[in-house]
Amino acid sequence: MLFYSKEQLELFDQKDESRFESLEELKSIATKCQRCALCDQATQVVFGSGNSNTGLMLIGEGPGADEDREGIPFVGKAGRLLNKILEAAEIEREDIYITNVVKCRPPGNRQPTINEMKSCLWILAQEIKLVNPKIIVPLGSTALRGLLDPNGRITRMRGRWFESKGYYFLPTFHPAALLRDEKKKLPVWKDFLKIKKAYDRYLELKSQDKEI
Template sequence: MIQDHPLNHDEMLAVLDWYRAAGVDIAVGEEPVDRFAQRAPSRAAPAMAAPAAVGTAPVARAPDAPVIGADPSEARRLAASAQTLDELRALLEAYDGCGLKLRATQLVFADGNPDAEIMLIGEAPGAEEDRQGKPFVGKSGQLLDRILAAIGLDRSKVYIANTVPWRPPGNRTPTPEEMALCLPFLHRQVELVAPKLVMTLGGPAMQTIFNTTTGIIKMRGNWAKLTIGQHVVEAIPTLHPAYLLRNAPAKEQAWADMLSLKIKIDALGLGG
C-alpha cells in the first residue's frame, strides 16, 4: 500500500489539473470525508407527495435546475425552427436540455467559413476549445491547420463543427442520451451550411455521422453518400488529429485520406 505523505507544490498543482480535467470545479466541504467509514444508508420507501389543494398553483421548478430525461423531440422541434446559423446558435445558447451545458464554460458552436463547401466534423470540444469557444484550437487543432494547409486549405475555406457543442467533463465520450439531444442541432447545422463534402475526424464522430458501430480503422478513407438531416452529401472519415499526436505512424493513413479529399475537391472544382 502506498503510504500517505504531504504533497509538495508541484504534486498539488498536478492534482488540481487532474481534478479540472475530470470536471471537478467545486468543493462541497472544508474537511475531507472518509466515505469508507460511513455506514450505507438504509433503503427507505419513497415518500408520497401530498396532493395539491384545489385551486393552488403548481410549484415551479427552479430555472437553474438540471433537466433529467429531456425529450429529444423537443430538441428536434427547436433545431428545425432555426432558419439561419445565427438563429441555431441562439437556440443552443438558450437550450438547457443537455446536461453537458451545466459543466461547460461556454458553447463551442463552430469555426471557419459558413459559406464553405467543405465541412469538418469532430467529436466534442476539449479544454482549450471550452476556454476559447471555438473547435480545434488546441494542439490537435494546430495539427489540423497544418494538415489542411498541406492540401491548400485553411479555415477560410472550410467550416468546422463537433457532434456535441459542449465539452464533456474530463473529455469523456458523450453518452448516447447526450448525443440524442445534440444530434438534431448538428443535423440542422449541416442542412444550413449545405456542404458539398464532409470529413469526419475520429471514431466517435464517424460512428455518429455514418450511423455505424464499425471501427474507424476499417472505415477511414472510404467515401459514402450520406443523408444528414435532409441534406445529401458525400462524406469520408479520417483519424482524429489528437490520435495522430499520440500515434505518429498513423499520420500516413491520415495523409492518404487528405489526398483523397484533395482529389475530390479538384474533381468538383471546390475550395477555391
C-alpha cells in the same frame, strides 16, 4: 452497408428544410440548450465556425479545454495539428466549416455518451442543412458513429467514401489520435489528399455553374 439510426437519417433528410434562417440564429438557440447535463459543467457552448457557404465540412467529437475556454472548435493541440494538415493539403481553414458532434465539453475530455450525442444531433442536423456541404469528413470514431454507423469502427471505415442523400463522407482519424500514435499520420495524409481532390472538383464545378 450502413445502419443509420432515426436521428442520423434526419441529419441528411434534405426534404426537411432548416428551421432557422442562418447559422447565427441557430447559434443563439444552441447557446441556451440544456438538453443534456454537459452544459452544467462546460464554460460555454462551442458552436461551429468557418465558411457558411462551403462544400467541405469537418466534424469532430467535442470541445476540449482550450475550445471550452475560447469558444471556437479545434484551437488546442489537435486543432493546431489539423491546421498543419489543412495547410499541407492546400485547404484554407477559413474556406471550410468545422464543428463537433457535441457542443459542450465532456468532463475530463471523455467521450460523449450515446444520449449526449443524441441530445446534440439536432444542432448538427441544422448546421448541415444551413451549410449544405457536398463533402463531410467525420474526424474520429465518435463522429463516425454519430454520423454514419452507431457500431462503426474508424479503423475499418477510414479512407473510404460513403454517400447518403447527396452528401459524400470520408471518415478519417481525429487529429488527437495522431498526437498519441504517429503511425496514423500517413493514413490521414492520404485521406486528406483524397479530400483535397474531391474538394477541388467541387470548386471547379461550382465555378462553371454546373450541377454538383
